[in-house]
Structure formats: C-alpha cells, structure tokens
Amino acid sequence: MSQTAMKRLYLMQVGSMPDYQIPIVCALIQTDDGRNILIDSGLPETLPEEASEFENGRDVLEQLASIGLHSEDIHTVISTHYDIDHAGRHGAFTRAQYVVQREHHIDAATNPRFAATRPQWDQPIERIRLVNGDTELLSGLELIETSGHVPGHQSVLLRLPETGTILLTVDAVPFGEGFTREHQGDGRNPEAEAMRVSTNKLLDLVEHEQIAMVIFGHDQAQWEGLKKLPEFYA
Structure with a gap:
C-alpha cells in the first residue's frame, strides 16, 4: 500500500439547481x-x-485552470456515481483512471437514468478501476460504499494533516438535516431502506473515528460557510 499522504482538499461549485x-x-x-x-x-x-432544472456555473476545467491545472494533470477521477450533475465532464480527463463501484458501473450499463451521461462515463475499461465495497485507495483516502441514492454509490473519507479527517457524504446524505438515525426518508421510495442503512453506516463512522468535518452533497446553508477554490483545507 502506498504511503502517499493527503495534502489539500479543494471544493468547487460548478452549477446549481436554482x-x-x-x-x-x-x-x-x-x-x-x-x-x-x-x-x-x-x-x-x-x-x-431533460436536465433543464440545472444551471451551469463556473466549469470544473476553468476552476482547475485557475490554480494552474489542466485536464491532463488529473491522475484519478473518483466517480461517486453517474448522475448528470456528478459525471457530466468525465470525458474531459483523458489521462485519468476512473474509480467507481463495480455494482454501480454494471447497473449503469442498462439503467436509463444514466443514459444521458453515458458518453462521459463509458470510458475504455482499461482506464476504469472497478472496486467492490469499502476500499482504501491510498493511505489516508478511503471510498465508502453507500448504496441507496443509486446502487453502488460511494462516499469519500480523507485524512488531512492539519484539518484532520473529512467525510464527504455526497448524495448518500445530501443535506445535513438528514444525517440522523431518526431520518427515515420517503417511504414511497423503494431504496429508502438502503438509504437508511448507508446513513447509519456513515453515522457509525463519525462516532468511531475522529471526524473533523462532514461535508454534505448539496447543502446550500453549509456550502456558504465552506472554503472554496482557490482556498483549500490542508
């Protein structure tokens, strides 16, 4: 296992649902x-x-360029899942290895939900690393399988030298108000039980580890108080 250490985390807002x-x-x-x-x-x-509810903002490539990076400088793309607001620019990173849960990649092949972004995520298989469940990608960087929002969704845990351990729940818990054991979700949703299980899994992780910060996937109130690129967490 590589002993590479995590150095910085940059957060970017690239669009919105107005x-x-x-x-x-x-x-x-x-x-x-x-x-x-x-x-x-x-x-x-x-x-x-079909994505008219979204609005583009400052593109990921433009934001990366502002700190001196270009698409070919990206070594790895952790793909949490293939929804259009998460995988819409995957194809731009032509030298990167994509890391995705095997369950999700297989499901996406026949799931019409991900058809619009297929030209982005359906890369040559030699550039895709399929992982199975919780995975230590590098020392201080872990992928946490959190199905529910979609099959094979994954959240990200990283350990920084100054800030400490940060959990990015992504769409497993999009809003802070849902990060509770009492939150049952929409009973009409067939994936509600899987979402509950993944939420509890992340809550257990926060309890058992020294988590310095939990960043939710789409929480506007939280987002306003976070550092955004070019600022970073170290």
Missing part, C-alpha cells in the same frame, strides 16, 4: 507526491433538455 437553491459541487484532492485526484466532475458543458 429553483431549489441547491449547489452542484465537485472536489480536488492533492497528495504530497504530486497526484491530483478529482471527486466527480459536475454538469456537462451543454445541458440536455
């Missing part, structure tokens, strides 16, 4: 040996008609 005041976000991890690891890629450059 009607709901929901930010669309992705993140960049930098390691002490010079690796650049992107978590999701945001919305596509041109939104399809």
Whole structure:
C-alpha cells in the first residue's frame, strides 16, 4: 500500500439547481507526491433538455485552470456515481483512471437514468478501476460504499494533516438535516431502506473515528460557510 499522504482538499461549485437553491459541487484532492485526484466532475458543458432544472456555473476545467491545472494533470477521477450533475465532464480527463463501484458501473450499463451521461462515463475499461465495497485507495483516502441514492454509490473519507479527517457524504446524505438515525426518508421510495442503512453506516463512522468535518452533497446553508477554490483545507 502506498504511503502517499493527503495534502489539500479543494471544493468547487460548478452549477446549481436554482429553483431549489441547491449547489452542484465537485472536489480536488492533492497528495504530497504530486497526484491530483478529482471527486466527480459536475454538469456537462451543454445541458440536455431533460436536465433543464440545472444551471451551469463556473466549469470544473476553468476552476482547475485557475490554480494552474489542466485536464491532463488529473491522475484519478473518483466517480461517486453517474448522475448528470456528478459525471457530466468525465470525458474531459483523458489521462485519468476512473474509480467507481463495480455494482454501480454494471447497473449503469442498462439503467436509463444514466443514459444521458453515458458518453462521459463509458470510458475504455482499461482506464476504469472497478472496486467492490469499502476500499482504501491510498493511505489516508478511503471510498465508502453507500448504496441507496443509486446502487453502488460511494462516499469519500480523507485524512488531512492539519484539518484532520473529512467525510464527504455526497448524495448518500445530501443535506445535513438528514444525517440522523431518526431520518427515515420517503417511504414511497423503494431504496429508502438502503438509504437508511448507508446513513447509519456513515453515522457509525463519525462516532468511531475522529471526524473533523462532514461535508454534505448539496447543502446550500453549509456550502456558504465552506472554503472554496482557490482556498483549500490542508
């Protein structure tokens, strides 16, 4: 196992859902040996008609360029899942390895939900690393399988030298108000039980580890108080 240490975490807002005041976000991890690891890629450059509820903001490539990075500088794309607001620019990172849960990648192949972003996520298989469940990607960087929002969704845990341990729940827990054992979700949702299980799994993780910060996937109130690129957490 590589002993590469995590160095910085940059957060980016690349769009929004204006009607709901929901930010669309992705993140960049930098390691002490010079690796650049992107978590999701945001919305596509041109939104399809079926994604009219979204609005593009400052594109991920433009934001990366503002700190001196280009698409070919990204070594790894952690793909939490293939929804259009998370995988819309995957195809831009032509030298990166994509890391995704095997369950999710297999499901996406026949699931119409992910058809619009297929040209982005359906990369040559030699560039895709399929993982099975919780996975230590590097020392201080873990993928946490959190199905429910979609099959094979994954959250991200990283350990920074100054800030400490940060949990990015992504869409497993999109809003802070839902991060409770009492939160049962929508009973009409067939995935409600899987979502409850994943929420409790993350709550257990927070209790058992020294988690310095939990960042929710689309929480506008929280987002307003977080550091955004070019600022970073170290």
